[in-house]
Amino acid sequence: MNHAGSTRNATDRARSLRERGLRATAGRVAALAYVDAHPHVTAADVFEALREELPSTSPQAVHNVLADLHRHGLLRRTDLPDSAGAQYETRTGDNHHHVQCVVCGRVEDVDCVVGHAPCLTPSDSHGMRVFVTDVTFRGICRTCEDQTSENPTGPTRLP
Known part of the structure:
Protein backbone atom coordinates (compact mmCIF):
# COMPACT_ATOMS: atom_id res chain seq x y z
CA MET A 1 0.00 0.00 0.00
CA ASN A 2 1.32 3.44 -0.91
CA HIS A 3 0.63 6.64 0.95
CA ALA A 4 0.90 10.15 -0.46
CA GLY A 5 3.76 12.20 0.91
CA SER A 6 6.04 9.20 1.16
CA THR A 7 9.80 9.62 1.17
CA ARG A 8 10.36 7.51 -1.93
CA ASN A 9 12.98 8.80 -4.33
CA ALA A 10 13.44 8.46 -8.09
CA THR A 11 15.38 5.21 -7.68
CA ASP A 12 12.58 3.68 -5.60
CA ARG A 13 9.98 4.82 -8.13
CA ALA A 14 12.00 3.42 -11.04
CA ARG A 15 12.28 0.10 -9.20
CA SER A 16 8.50 0.05 -8.60
CA LEU A 17 7.88 0.64 -12.30
CA ARG A 18 10.24 -2.16 -13.36
CA GLU A 19 8.75 -4.57 -10.80
CA ARG A 20 5.42 -4.11 -12.54
CA GLY A 21 6.85 -4.65 -16.01
CA LEU A 22 7.03 -0.98 -17.02
CA ARG A 23 10.03 0.89 -18.36
CA ALA A 24 11.22 3.59 -15.97
CA ALA A 33 6.63 11.68 -8.04
CA TYR A 34 4.20 14.53 -8.66
CA VAL A 35 1.10 12.50 -7.84
CA ASP A 36 2.84 11.09 -4.75
CA ALA A 37 3.44 14.64 -3.49
CA HIS A 38 0.05 16.01 -4.63
CA PRO A 39 -2.74 13.46 -4.14
CA HIS A 40 -6.10 13.90 -5.88
CA VAL A 41 -4.76 15.66 -8.98
CA THR A 42 -6.09 15.50 -12.53
CA ALA A 43 -4.14 14.73 -15.68
CA ALA A 44 -4.27 18.45 -16.51
CA ASP A 45 -2.64 19.24 -13.14
CA VAL A 46 0.13 16.73 -13.82
CA PHE A 47 0.70 18.07 -17.34
CA GLU A 48 0.97 21.68 -16.06
CA ALA A 49 3.43 20.61 -13.36
CA LEU A 50 5.65 18.56 -15.68
CA ARG A 51 5.74 20.65 -18.85
CA GLU A 52 8.79 22.71 -17.76
CA GLU A 53 10.70 19.64 -16.58
CA LEU A 54 9.68 17.64 -19.66
CA PRO A 55 9.07 20.21 -22.43
CA SER A 56 8.46 17.56 -25.09
CA THR A 57 5.53 16.04 -23.17
CA SER A 58 1.93 16.52 -24.26
CA PRO A 59 -1.44 16.28 -22.53
CA GLN A 60 -2.06 12.98 -24.35
CA ALA A 61 1.30 11.59 -23.20
CA VAL A 62 0.42 12.44 -19.59
CA HIS A 63 -2.99 10.75 -19.96
CA ASN A 64 -1.25 7.66 -21.34
CA VAL A 65 1.31 7.61 -18.50
CA LEU A 66 -1.39 7.96 -15.83
CA ALA A 67 -3.48 5.23 -17.47
CA ASP A 68 -0.44 2.89 -17.51
CA LEU A 69 0.38 3.66 -13.87
CA HIS A 70 -3.24 3.04 -12.88
CA ARG A 71 -3.51 -0.16 -14.91
CA HIS A 72 -0.37 -1.52 -13.22
CA GLY A 73 -1.52 -0.67 -9.69
CA LEU A 74 0.80 2.26 -9.00
CA LEU A 75 -1.99 4.84 -9.00
CA ARG A 76 -5.59 4.86 -7.94
CA ARG A 77 -8.02 6.63 -10.25
CA THR A 78 -11.16 8.13 -8.76
CA ASP A 79 -14.00 9.77 -10.66
CA LEU A 80 -15.71 12.13 -8.23
CA PRO A 81 -18.87 14.15 -8.83
CA ASP A 82 -18.40 17.73 -10.06
CA SER A 83 -14.66 17.27 -10.63
CA ALA A 84 -12.72 18.59 -13.61
CA GLY A 85 -11.71 15.03 -14.46
CA ALA A 86 -10.50 11.79 -12.98
CA GLN A 87 -8.25 12.27 -9.98
CA TYR A 88 -5.15 10.24 -9.23
CA GLU A 89 -3.31 9.33 -6.05
CA THR A 90 -0.59 6.90 -5.00
CA ARG A 91 -2.53 5.56 -2.01
CA THR A 92 -3.59 2.19 -3.41
CA GLY A 93 -4.79 -1.17 -2.18
CA ASP A 94 -6.55 -0.14 1.02
CA ASN A 95 -10.15 0.59 -0.09
CA HIS A 96 -10.14 4.05 1.52
CA HIS A 97 -12.81 6.59 0.69
CA HIS A 98 -13.01 10.34 0.07
CA VAL A 99 -14.70 13.44 1.43
CA GLN A 100 -15.30 16.24 -1.08
CA CYS A 101 -16.29 19.88 -0.55
CA VAL A 102 -19.20 20.73 -2.86
CA VAL A 103 -18.10 24.38 -3.08
CA CYS A 104 -14.31 24.39 -3.68
CA GLY A 105 -13.94 20.74 -4.73
CA ARG A 106 -11.22 19.93 -2.17
CA VAL A 107 -10.84 16.18 -1.67
CA GLU A 108 -9.39 14.40 1.34
CA ASP A 109 -8.91 10.73 2.17
CA VAL A 110 -11.16 8.96 4.66
CA ASP A 111 -10.10 5.61 6.05
CA CYS A 112 -12.39 2.62 5.59
CA VAL A 113 -15.45 2.88 7.81
CA VAL A 114 -15.08 -0.64 9.23
CA GLY A 115 -11.45 -1.40 8.51
CA HIS A 116 -11.70 -4.21 6.00
CA ALA A 117 -12.73 -4.44 2.36
CA PRO A 118 -15.45 -3.98 1.44
CA CYS A 119 -16.54 -1.53 4.11
CA LEU A 120 -20.20 -1.84 3.25
CA THR A 121 -22.25 -4.84 2.25
CA PRO A 122 -24.93 -4.26 -0.41
CA SER A 123 -28.49 -5.31 0.30
CA ASP A 124 -28.31 -7.44 -2.88
CA SER A 125 -25.06 -8.29 -4.63
CA HIS A 126 -26.92 -9.86 -7.58
CA GLY A 127 -24.62 -12.88 -7.43
CA MET A 128 -21.40 -10.84 -7.56
CA ARG A 129 -18.47 -11.22 -5.17
CA VAL A 130 -17.97 -7.65 -3.91
CA PHE A 131 -14.36 -6.71 -3.14
CA VAL A 132 -14.34 -2.89 -3.29
CA THR A 133 -16.73 -0.22 -2.10
CA ASP A 134 -16.29 3.36 -3.33
CA VAL A 135 -17.84 5.92 -1.03
CA THR A 136 -17.67 9.69 -1.45
CA PHE A 137 -18.85 11.80 1.43
CA ARG A 138 -19.89 15.24 0.17
CA GLY A 139 -20.17 18.34 2.28
CA ILE A 140 -18.77 21.82 2.71
CA CYS A 141 -15.32 22.49 4.14
CA ARG A 142 -14.84 24.92 7.02
CA THR A 143 -13.13 27.53 4.79
CA CYS A 144 -16.02 27.60 2.31
CA GLU A 145 -18.57 27.57 5.14
CA ASP A 146 -16.87 30.59 6.75
CA GLN A 147 -16.72 32.44 3.41
CA THR A 148 -20.39 31.72 2.77
CA SER A 149 -21.30 33.08 6.21
CA GLU A 150 -19.25 36.25 5.64
CA ASN A 151 -20.45 36.82 2.07
CA PRO A 152 -24.16 36.05 1.60
CA THR A 153 -23.85 36.65 -2.17
CA GLY A 154 -20.98 34.12 -2.36
CA PRO A 155 -21.26 30.45 -3.28
CA THR A 156 -24.67 28.86 -2.85
CA ARG A 157 -24.84 26.90 0.33
CA LEU A 158 -26.03 23.36 -0.19
CA PRO A 159 -27.93 21.37 2.42
Missing part, protein backbone atom coordinates in the same frame (compact mmCIF):
# COMPACT_ATOMS: atom_id res chain seq x y z
CA THR A 25 10.91 6.52 -18.36
CA ALA A 26 11.47 10.10 -17.23
CA GLY A 27 7.77 10.84 -17.77
CA ARG A 28 6.57 7.93 -15.66
CA VAL A 29 9.01 8.65 -12.82
CA ALA A 30 8.16 12.38 -12.85
CA ALA A 31 4.40 11.77 -12.97
CA LEU A 32 4.58 9.24 -10.14
Whole structure:
Protein backbone atom coordinates (compact mmCIF):
# COMPACT_ATOMS: atom_id res chain seq x y z
CA MET A 1 0.00 0.00 0.00
CA ASN A 2 1.32 3.44 -0.91
CA HIS A 3 0.63 6.64 0.95
CA ALA A 4 0.90 10.15 -0.46
CA GLY A 5 3.76 12.20 0.91
CA SER A 6 6.04 9.20 1.16
CA THR A 7 9.80 9.62 1.17
CA ARG A 8 10.36 7.51 -1.93
CA ASN A 9 12.98 8.80 -4.33
CA ALA A 10 13.44 8.46 -8.09
CA THR A 11 15.38 5.21 -7.68
CA ASP A 12 12.58 3.68 -5.60
CA ARG A 13 9.98 4.82 -8.13
CA ALA A 14 12.00 3.42 -11.04
CA ARG A 15 12.28 0.10 -9.20
CA SER A 16 8.50 0.05 -8.60
CA LEU A 17 7.88 0.64 -12.30
CA ARG A 18 10.24 -2.16 -13.36
CA GLU A 19 8.75 -4.57 -10.80
CA ARG A 20 5.42 -4.11 -12.54
CA GLY A 21 6.85 -4.65 -16.01
CA LEU A 22 7.03 -0.98 -17.02
CA ARG A 23 10.03 0.89 -18.36
CA ALA A 24 11.22 3.59 -15.97
CA THR A 25 10.91 6.52 -18.36
CA ALA A 26 11.47 10.10 -17.23
CA GLY A 27 7.77 10.84 -17.77
CA ARG A 28 6.57 7.93 -15.66
CA VAL A 29 9.01 8.65 -12.82
CA ALA A 30 8.16 12.38 -12.85
CA ALA A 31 4.40 11.77 -12.97
CA LEU A 32 4.58 9.24 -10.14
CA ALA A 33 6.63 11.68 -8.04
CA TYR A 34 4.20 14.53 -8.66
CA VAL A 35 1.10 12.50 -7.84
CA ASP A 36 2.84 11.09 -4.75
CA ALA A 37 3.44 14.64 -3.49
CA HIS A 38 0.05 16.01 -4.63
CA PRO A 39 -2.74 13.46 -4.14
CA HIS A 40 -6.10 13.90 -5.88
CA VAL A 41 -4.76 15.66 -8.98
CA THR A 42 -6.09 15.50 -12.53
CA ALA A 43 -4.14 14.73 -15.68
CA ALA A 44 -4.27 18.45 -16.51
CA ASP A 45 -2.64 19.24 -13.14
CA VAL A 46 0.13 16.73 -13.82
CA PHE A 47 0.70 18.07 -17.34
CA GLU A 48 0.97 21.68 -16.06
CA ALA A 49 3.43 20.61 -13.36
CA LEU A 50 5.65 18.56 -15.68
CA ARG A 51 5.74 20.65 -18.85
CA GLU A 52 8.79 22.71 -17.76
CA GLU A 53 10.70 19.64 -16.58
CA LEU A 54 9.68 17.64 -19.66
CA PRO A 55 9.07 20.21 -22.43
CA SER A 56 8.46 17.56 -25.09
CA THR A 57 5.53 16.04 -23.17
CA SER A 58 1.93 16.52 -24.26
CA PRO A 59 -1.44 16.28 -22.53
CA GLN A 60 -2.06 12.98 -24.35
CA ALA A 61 1.30 11.59 -23.20
CA VAL A 62 0.42 12.44 -19.59
CA HIS A 63 -2.99 10.75 -19.96
CA ASN A 64 -1.25 7.66 -21.34
CA VAL A 65 1.31 7.61 -18.50
CA LEU A 66 -1.39 7.96 -15.83
CA ALA A 67 -3.48 5.23 -17.47
CA ASP A 68 -0.44 2.89 -17.51
CA LEU A 69 0.38 3.66 -13.87
CA HIS A 70 -3.24 3.04 -12.88
CA ARG A 71 -3.51 -0.16 -14.91
CA HIS A 72 -0.37 -1.52 -13.22
CA GLY A 73 -1.52 -0.67 -9.69
CA LEU A 74 0.80 2.26 -9.00
CA LEU A 75 -1.99 4.84 -9.00
CA ARG A 76 -5.59 4.86 -7.94
CA ARG A 77 -8.02 6.63 -10.25
CA THR A 78 -11.16 8.13 -8.76
CA ASP A 79 -14.00 9.77 -10.66
CA LEU A 80 -15.71 12.13 -8.23
CA PRO A 81 -18.87 14.15 -8.83
CA ASP A 82 -18.40 17.73 -10.06
CA SER A 83 -14.66 17.27 -10.63
CA ALA A 84 -12.72 18.59 -13.61
CA GLY A 85 -11.71 15.03 -14.46
CA ALA A 86 -10.50 11.79 -12.98
CA GLN A 87 -8.25 12.27 -9.98
CA TYR A 88 -5.15 10.24 -9.23
CA GLU A 89 -3.31 9.33 -6.05
CA THR A 90 -0.59 6.90 -5.00
CA ARG A 91 -2.53 5.56 -2.01
CA THR A 92 -3.59 2.19 -3.41
CA GLY A 93 -4.79 -1.17 -2.18
CA ASP A 94 -6.55 -0.14 1.02
CA ASN A 95 -10.15 0.59 -0.09
CA HIS A 96 -10.14 4.05 1.52
CA HIS A 97 -12.81 6.59 0.69
CA HIS A 98 -13.01 10.34 0.07
CA VAL A 99 -14.70 13.44 1.43
CA GLN A 100 -15.30 16.24 -1.08
CA CYS A 101 -16.29 19.88 -0.55
CA VAL A 102 -19.20 20.73 -2.86
CA VAL A 103 -18.10 24.38 -3.08
CA CYS A 104 -14.31 24.39 -3.68
CA GLY A 105 -13.94 20.74 -4.73
CA ARG A 106 -11.22 19.93 -2.17
CA VAL A 107 -10.84 16.18 -1.67
CA GLU A 108 -9.39 14.40 1.34
CA ASP A 109 -8.91 10.73 2.17
CA VAL A 110 -11.16 8.96 4.66
CA ASP A 111 -10.10 5.61 6.05
CA CYS A 112 -12.39 2.62 5.59
CA VAL A 113 -15.45 2.88 7.81
CA VAL A 114 -15.08 -0.64 9.23
CA GLY A 115 -11.45 -1.40 8.51
CA HIS A 116 -11.70 -4.21 6.00
CA ALA A 117 -12.73 -4.44 2.36
CA PRO A 118 -15.45 -3.98 1.44
CA CYS A 119 -16.54 -1.53 4.11
CA LEU A 120 -20.20 -1.84 3.25
CA THR A 121 -22.25 -4.84 2.25
CA PRO A 122 -24.93 -4.26 -0.41
CA SER A 123 -28.49 -5.31 0.30
CA ASP A 124 -28.31 -7.44 -2.88
CA SER A 125 -25.06 -8.29 -4.63
CA HIS A 126 -26.92 -9.86 -7.58
CA GLY A 127 -24.62 -12.88 -7.43
CA MET A 128 -21.40 -10.84 -7.56
CA ARG A 129 -18.47 -11.22 -5.17
CA VAL A 130 -17.97 -7.65 -3.91
CA PHE A 131 -14.36 -6.71 -3.14
CA VAL A 132 -14.34 -2.89 -3.29
CA THR A 133 -16.73 -0.22 -2.10
CA ASP A 134 -16.29 3.36 -3.33
CA VAL A 135 -17.84 5.92 -1.03
CA THR A 136 -17.67 9.69 -1.45
CA PHE A 137 -18.85 11.80 1.43
CA ARG A 138 -19.89 15.24 0.17
CA GLY A 139 -20.17 18.34 2.28
CA ILE A 140 -18.77 21.82 2.71
CA CYS A 141 -15.32 22.49 4.14
CA ARG A 142 -14.84 24.92 7.02
CA THR A 143 -13.13 27.53 4.79
CA CYS A 144 -16.02 27.60 2.31
CA GLU A 145 -18.57 27.57 5.14
CA ASP A 146 -16.87 30.59 6.75
CA GLN A 147 -16.72 32.44 3.41
CA THR A 148 -20.39 31.72 2.77
CA SER A 149 -21.30 33.08 6.21
CA GLU A 150 -19.25 36.25 5.64
CA ASN A 151 -20.45 36.82 2.07
CA PRO A 152 -24.16 36.05 1.60
CA THR A 153 -23.85 36.65 -2.17
CA GLY A 154 -20.98 34.12 -2.36
CA PRO A 155 -21.26 30.45 -3.28
CA THR A 156 -24.67 28.86 -2.85
CA ARG A 157 -24.84 26.90 0.33
CA LEU A 158 -26.03 23.36 -0.19
CA PRO A 159 -27.93 21.37 2.42
